[in-house]
Amino acid sequence: MPTTKRIRVLVVDDSAFMRKVIGDILAEDPRFEVVARVRDGEEALQRCGELRPDVVTMDVEMPRKNGLEALREIMRLYPTPVVMVSSLTREGADTTFQALASGAVDFVTKPSGTISLDMKKVEDELRQKVWVASTVDLRHVSPRGKVPPREVPREEKPVSRPPLASMPPTVSERRPHRAELALIASSTGGPRALQEVIPALPGNFPVPLLVVQHMPQGFTTSFAQRLNEMSALEVVEGADGLKPRKGMAVIAPGGYHMVVEKWGGELVCRLSDAPPLRSVKPAADMLFLSVADVVGGSAVAAILTGMGRDGTDGAKAIRDKGGIILAESPETCVVYGMPRAAVEAGIVEEVLPLASIPAALHRWVS
Numbered sequence: 001m002p003t004t005k006r007i008r009v010l011v012v013d014d015s016a017f018m019r020k021v022i023g024d025i026l027a028e029d030p031r032f033e034v035v036a037r038v039r040d041g042e043e044a045l046q047r048c049g050e051l052r053p054d055v056v057t058m059d060v061e062m063p064r065k066n067g068l069e070a071l072r073e074i075m076r077l078y079p080t081p082v083v084m085v086s087s088l089t090r091e092g093a094d095t096t097f098q099a100l101a102s103g104a105v106d107f108v109t110k111p112s113g114t115i116s117l118d119m120k121k122v123e124d125e126l127r128q129k130v131w132v133a134s135t136v137d138l139r140h141v142s143p144r145g146k147v148p149p150r151e152v153p154r155e156e157k158p159v160s161r162p163p164l165a166s167m168p169p170t171v172s173e174r175r176p177h178r179a180e181l182a183l184i185a186s187s188t189g190g191p192r193a194l195q196e197v198i199p200a201l202p203g204n205f206p207v208p209l210l211v212v213q214h215m216p217q218g219f220t221t222s223f224a225q226r227l228n229e230m231s232a233l234e235v236v237e238g239a240d241g242l243k244p245r246k247g248m249a250v251i252a253p254g255g256y257h258m259v260v261e262k263w264g265g266e267l268v269c270r271l272s273d274a275p276p277l278r279s280v281k282p283a284a285d286m287l288f289l290s291v292a293d294v295v296g297g298s299a300v301a302a303i304l305t306g307m308g309r310d311g312t313d314g315a316k317a318i319r320d321k322g323g324i325i326l327a328e329s330p331e332t333c334v335v336y337g338m339p340r341a342a343v344e345a346g347i348v349e350e351v352l353p354l355a356s357i358p359a360a361l362h363r364w365v366s
Contacts, residue, residue, distance in 0.1 A: 006033040007134045010053040012044040012070070013037075013085070014062040018116070022057055022085060025123045031131060039063075041070025048078040055133045057126075058104070060086040060095055068098060075103035081133035081141075083108060085126065087116070093222035100191050103141050105133040105334065109216060132188055132307050132335060140189060140305075140334045179324070179365040180298040181244075181260075181267070181291055182207050185284030185315075187214040187306025189334025191223065193354055195230060197304070198249055200358035203232030207365045208244030208267065210258070210291075212284040214306065217255030224251040242269040252282035259290035267294070280310055284338075288314020297322025300364040302357050303348075305333040309341035319347040324364050327351050 009032050011023045019037040026032040035051050038044050040062040048056065056074065060067035071082050084099045084107040096107050106129045110116040119126075182205075186193055190213045201209070215223065221237050227249070228235035235249045236242070238258045243266055244250050250269060252258035257272040277283035284303075288311060291299050299318050303311045305328055315325045325347050327339035332354040342348050352360055 007031055007055060007131065008033050008035045008051070008053045009130060010035055010044065010047055010051060010056045011037040012039075012041070012056060012062070012067070013059040014039050015059075018059070018110070018119075021116075021119045022126070025119060025126055026057075026130060029127050032127070041065030041067060041073075044070045045073050045077070048074050048080060052078065053080060055130050056080055056082045057085045057108075057130065058082050060084060060099070068095070068102060071099060071104055072102050079103075079138050081105045081136055081138065083126075083129050083133050086110060087112075093219045094226075096219065097191065097223065097226055101195075103138075105129075105136055105141055106188055128307075129188075136189070136334050140332055141192065178298065179207055179300045180295045181300075182209045182361050182365050183284075183288060183291060183299060183301035183318075184209065184211045184304060185288070185301070185306070185311035185338060186212070186304035187280070187308065187310065187335070187338060189305035190214065192334075193304045193328070194227065196354055197302075197357050197361075198227050198233060198235060199230040201231070201233055201249075201362065203234075203247055205233055205362065205365070206246050208246060209233070209249040209361075210238075210244060210252070210260070210269075210287060211249060212252045212258065212282050212287050212311075214280050214282070214310070215254045217253070220251050220254045227251070238269050238271065240269065240271040243267065244269060252287065255281060257282050257286040259286055260294050261290070262294050278308060278310055280308075284311035285314040289317055292317035292321055292323070300324040300326070300361060302326040302328070302361060303339050303342045304328045304354070304357070305335055306338035307335045308337050311338055312341040312345050312347070315342055316345055316347050324349050326357060326360055326364075328357065329353050 013019045023034045023037045027034045036047050042064040058067045082104045084104050087110045108126050111118045111121045224237040233249045238250045238252050327342050327348045329351045330336040
């Protein structure tokens with residue numbers, strides 16, 4: 001039988017203890033081969049040139065060259081998927097968004113600071129995000145947008161667009177539609193995608209926009225503030241009892257599910273501390289299912305880049321009641337997972353590149 005190509009990982013952290021812990025977590029999984037463990041960004045850059053790893057895990061605060069500086073140099077010289085692993089991504093969420101804007105694929109937080117004795121708490125998340133990073137198309141995460149093609153390990157290559165015969169009905173085949181709500185679901189690659197979509201919407205967007213981005217507790221407040229500064233829309237983090245209104249985008253808070261109810265004829269956001277759904281919290285399915293219950297088909301939902309299938313079940317409930325579902329096309333997705341699941345379920349009205357999503361949302365709700 002042919003041997004399976006393992007994902008070659010370079011581990012970068014200034015703590016010898018954390019280099020060992022992170023490297024061991026990955027090495028215990030047969031999918032990964034840890035090719036080196038280095039202590040700073042200068043050495044990381046050198047080893048990237050020598051070893052050409054498939055993925056780099058990168059600390060932020062290090063001597064000589066810090067993680068952000070090294071990330072930018074790696075993306076310029078040796079484009080490689082990078083997952084940030086640092087306590088700073090919890091303490092300073094702005095650092096995380098700088099890393100994502102500079103080309104990092106995703107991030108994992110050390111549970112208890114620079115030296116985390118409890119990394120076992122996030123070992124599954126770390127492995128999953130490193131594996132996902134190995135499959136991404138770097139053209140959609142590089143700040144330059146242009147990188148040479150790289151080999152993707154074995155059969156986990158990014159999937160291609162489905163043949164035309166399998167695509168769902170065209171827009172012209174559906175009846176006219178009036179919406180009360182617009183919805184977005186996203187995961188890996190979502191922060192960058194949302195920073196393109198939400199600022200492109202007008203300040204007088206005619207319905208509330210509710211957004212689920214898979215993001216841990218402590219990050220969505222800063223993310224909402226960042227989007228608010230970039231956008232004509234008012235962008236806020238979701239809160240229990242918040243009444244969304246037209247011209248407002250609401251970001252589901254990390255660590256809680258966000259759902260909607262109607263009280264006195266008005267939409268109200270509610271937060272739930274229910275367990276994660278398919279390992280994510282917030283989950284788009286929780287929001288979408290509540291929307292289907294409350295407003296039926298009077299909603300338009302866009303499913304953007306992300307791993308897995310969160311959003312598909314809830315989107316089907318909305319579609320079954322007459323709502324409209326949009327999906328980001330594989331040509332612009334960092335990970336064509338969530339959109340692919342919706343397309344394969346036969347519920348998607350339009351499959352569009354990211355740049356076309358804002359106009360489509362506005363057209364369907366206007």
